[in-house]
Amino acid sequence: MYSDVSIAGDPLALPHLLPPVPQHPSTVAEFAGLARSIAGDRDRWAPLVRYDATTRWYARLQTGPGYEVWLLSWVPGQSSGLHDHGGSSGVLTVLQGELTERALSAGSGEVRRTLVPGGQRAFAPGYLHEVVNDSLEPAVSLHVYFPGLTAMTPYAACTAPSAQEPAQESVPG
Numbered sequence: 001m002y003s004d005v006s007i008a009g010d011p012l013a014l015p016h017l018l019p020p021v022p023q024h025p026s027t028v029a030e031f032a033g034l035a036r037s038i039a040g041d042r043d044r045w046a047p048l049v050r051y052d053a054t055t056r057w058y059a060r061l062q063t064g065p066g067y068e069v070w071l072l073s074w075v076p077g078q079s080s081g082l083h084d085h086g087g088s089s090g091v092l093t094v095l096q097g098e099l100t101e102r103a104l105s106a107g108s109g110e111v112r113r114t115l116v117p118g119g120q121r122a123f124a125p126g127y128l129h130e131v132v133n134d135s136l137e138p139a140v141s142l143h144v145y146f147p148g149l150t151a152m153t154p155y156a157a158c159t160a161p162s163a164q165e166p167a168q169e170s171v172p173g
Contacts, residue, residue, distance in 0.1 A: 067146040074133035086151030097139025
């Protein structure tokens with residue numbers, strides 16, 4: 001009499017026949033690649049976008065081991081306010097429209113950048129910036145945070161990070 005094991009083989013030996021489990025991103029370059037991959041799949045994110053004239057709209061698009069991906073929309077004039085991302089690193093990718101980033105650092109002072117579709121910014125914990133839609137058209141951006149975003153520290157425009165008591169927010173920026 002034959003058993004299932006004698007016919008099909010040892011079920012514990014099957015993993016070698018299966019495709020490898022995809023690894024989650026672990027470097028800044030891999031997270032930037034993940035963002036580019038999602039950005040390139042317009043059919044995935046475009047139907048989800050909403051515009052809100054009173055506040056920035058956002059939705060969590062994806063989570064994975066140790067990271068999360070957020071989709072944000074910006075109508076003209078909307079701003080994230082000056083903030084950091086707590087202990088998270090991140091990648092910001094513009095999907096549609098144009099955004100202006102104002103970054104502050106002790107070493108280089110204030111730097112302004114205009115980000116157009118496909119433009120990316122990677123940042124480490126403690127990175128202080130503001131993102132604003134200065135254009136006349138709506139914009140959409142994708143934000144990958146690793147580890148997942150648990151805190152966002154807002155700052156007054158004229159207050160140095162070390163001089164202000166941080167307030168915690170859960171809104172991605």
